[in-house]
Amino acid sequence: MSATQKILIIGTSHTGAFYTARQRIKTGFPTLEVSYFGLPGRIYSSASYKDGIFRAPEDASHQLGWMTHNEIDFAPFTRILHVGERYTLNHAMRLMVFHDILEEPERTKRAFLSQAALNDLLRGLVRQRAEGLVARFGPEPLHCFLPAPYPLARSVAPGPGHEFALASLRKRPHGADWMRRYEAMIGEEMALVGLDVMLQPQETRAGQFMTEDRYARPKTETETEPGSESVDHRHMNADYGWQVFCAFAQSRLGLTPEDTHALAE
Template structure:
């Protein structure tokens, strides 16, 4: 089976896990192609079906050669494409979590009471906007399984730290943060399902608490509280792979060869 890991800098931890993945699943043919988030959001699939960076984006032109074995990639030959690292409007969702409270949950100081349906719809709108913008540049089909960027680590809630994220801190401290996280992820799952796309949430054993990743999974805690290491990458890849059936995994790559 030919699998493409595609995405932003948050997908790089899966690429770093390729040696470990090959150990546990040597039958898989793995390819990685990615760009920093801003450059990835400008990359586009041409009429020839090939994904390329925006030619006017200097960062994309520079990083595509440094990060990948090819400066462009044909999506057609792959059986499955794991698209990893989109944010899906997370910052807006966190703001909504902190500022809005479902009225049937009871009052919360400083929050505006709304219906549960309203908050759920707000989460869906944030996720849909992100997905639609991505699909405009990279047509998404049934081969795609998406996993969002990991939640920032606990380190990002340190008020005096340089990587402090106030919206995340406010949301993570809420009494029902777990319920809000589940509601937001359910909204993302619904948006994908309605479009025939696979969707996998962040593996629960990589979380320290609702909305917060474990600090020990950071790539470089001294520099960054968002990007994860290869250990996280292996766990994330296994969660993506678990969505495929045993029959699909054992099937020859005939479908991809036919498309190519």
């Protein structure tokens, strides 16, 4: 039997998808002891990291119901999965949406941007974030960064939670190609600063830059639904957490889930 590995999943509210899948993760990966540490985005951003201790601001502790402490020591963990970095996705998409690219054939009377400028501006956005992450956590090879999931495919429909940039970009012929380049830049820039990044697994995606609707959290599609919560097209459910954790375990730990039949729901 393999020795137990201690894994930490830490990040913004997107850690919720993993936390809700914790029982499946525990059953599917009995050799892993997984801890979860999640904070709302703004609190996560303002948390400190010093001498291996990640600490939320005192006045912001216990913001998530399942959190029992406001700091965590990274030392005991063999791998740490950081969840929720967006790499300024919205700004990247808006840059592509609000400009016609000179070298692309489509013309919509928007301002022009050259391919070179678009490329360098996108890379500049990503580089800033990568440099910010390495400045915060150091070039630690045990850390793996998973971007926040792309919004759900349903979010492009008009209504609450409508993702304007996403909806506009998918109508533009160059959208998917430039999103591929943007993702490639994330990998390249993270590698340059010595950090590991795992992009959202393709099997969870709808197209190039949306998430399949089956990963929606229950009762978050409309406000009129009985018992509905707020409309949410950005945070995913336990299936997503499970699926992505499997991808992480396979690619970073060389593990596959045990007895997948028993795990099927």
